Amino acid sequence: MAEVGYVGLGVMGGGIAKRLLDAGHAVTGWNRTREKAQPLLDGGMRWGDTPREVAERSEIVFTMVTNTAAVCAVTDGPDGILAGLAPGKVYVDQSTASPDNTRALAARVAEVGADMLDAPVSGSVITLEQGKLSVMVGGDEDVFNRVLPVLEAIGPKVFHVGPNGAAVTIKIASNLQLAVQMLAFSEGVLLAEKSGIPRAKAVEVLLGTVVASPMVTYRGPFVLGQPDEAWFNVNMMQKDMILALELGRQLDVPLPTTATTNELLTAARGMGLAEKDFSILFEVLAAMSGVGAAS
Numbered sequence: 001m002a003e004v005g006y007v008g009l010g011v012m013g014g015g016i017a018k019r020l021l022d023a024g025h026a027v028t029g030w031n032r033t034r035e036k037a038q039p040l041l042d043g044g045m046r047w048g049d050t051p052r053e054v055a056e057r058s059e060i061v062f063t064m065v066t067n068t069a070a071v072c073a074v075t076d077g078p079d080g081i082l083a084g085l086a087p088g089k090v091y092v093d094q095s096t097a098s099p100d101n102t103r104a105l106a107a108r109v110a111e112v113g114a115d116m117l118d119a120p121v122s123g124s125v126i127t128l129e130q131g132k133l134s135v136m137v138g139g140d141e142d143v144f145n146r147v148l149p150v151l152e153a154i155g156p157k158v159f160h161v162g163p164n165g166a167a168v169t170i171k172i173a174s175n176l177q178l179a180v181q182m183l184a185f186s187e188g189v190l191l192a193e194k195s196g197i198p199r200a201k202a203v204e205v206l207l208g209t210v211v212a213s214p215m216v217t218y219r220g221p222f223v224l225g226q227p228d229e230a231w232f233n234v235n236m237m238q239k240d241m242i243l244a245l246e247l248g249r250q251l252d253v254p255l256p257t258t259a260t261t262n263e264l265l266t267a268a269r270g271m272g273l274a275e276k277d278f279s280i281l282f283e284v285l286a287a288m289s290g291v292g293a294a295s
Contacts, residue, residue, distance in 0.1 A: 001025050002150050005058030007051045007074050009037045013064035015128045016154050023153035028057045055084025061091050067239050068097040087113030090147055094119050096240055099165035106164035115143040120171035125231045126218050138167035176244040178215050179237050179278055180257045185216050186282040189223055190289055222279035230277040237278035238265040
């Protein structure tokens with residue numbers, strides 16, 4: 001069992017920290033809002049007053065925060081993770097952030113004798129609860145093998161992708177498809193509905209066909225009614241789409257469906273839907289086609 005730290009205890013980060021606790025690891029955590037961490041503290045997690053303190057107490061310290069700026073906020077400065085690292089420690093960032101920043105951060109981690117992996121996950125709240133997350137890992141293979149037993153407590157499928165930055169790159173490549181699939185599914189439902197097929201029936205039938213990927217299977221029903229709390233909101237999804245578009249420009253890869261879907265996410269924000277789950281794309285398209293929104 002390892003001494004593990006976790007910084008960023010939101011819906012996904014908190015759920016991962018719980019899995020690490022349940023696996024028997026000693027976990028020290030930090031979050032900007034301590035109240036969100038209370039259930040974990042009640043379950044045996046220790047509290048660190050700063051990200052630095054979490055790193056100082058841990059052999060392996062994880063982060064999962066909202067974006068590149070948030071990664072910098074918890075790693076830099078006198079209270080940041082970098083200040084708490086030492087030779088032999090491993091820093092694992094699970095955020096979806098800029099690959100360029102990930103590589104630069106890995107070099108800074110190496111300067112203090114520690115190692116860094118980028119290890120974003122693929123899956124949703126449901127996948128996390130079911131213990132079915134996939135973990136993609138970038139970094140030195142020997143470091144990956146050292147940390148592998150801990151990563152396997154997070155999800156059963158753990159892939160070493162390549163050097164630092166490779167995992168977050170494939171995570172971006174994965175995430176752009178979530179929104180693109182959601183938009184395509186919405187188009188199909190609306191086409192069926194405007195032809196006279198009830199929305200619920202269209203959803204039922206489409207989810208019984210080959211188009212029902214795992215993502216469509218658990219998110220498709222949201223066109224009939226949004227979840228009480230967003231699993232992954234419009235702002236977060238658009239952040240990932242913009243990361244994808246930036247990579248596309250750098251690598252000369254055209255991303256036409258990503259660009260179109262990103263514009264619909266912008267429309268969602270303009271309609272005041274930024275905090276809704278990104279499946280709200282259906283309602284944006286419904287409004288454009290003159291169909292009533294989901295209840």
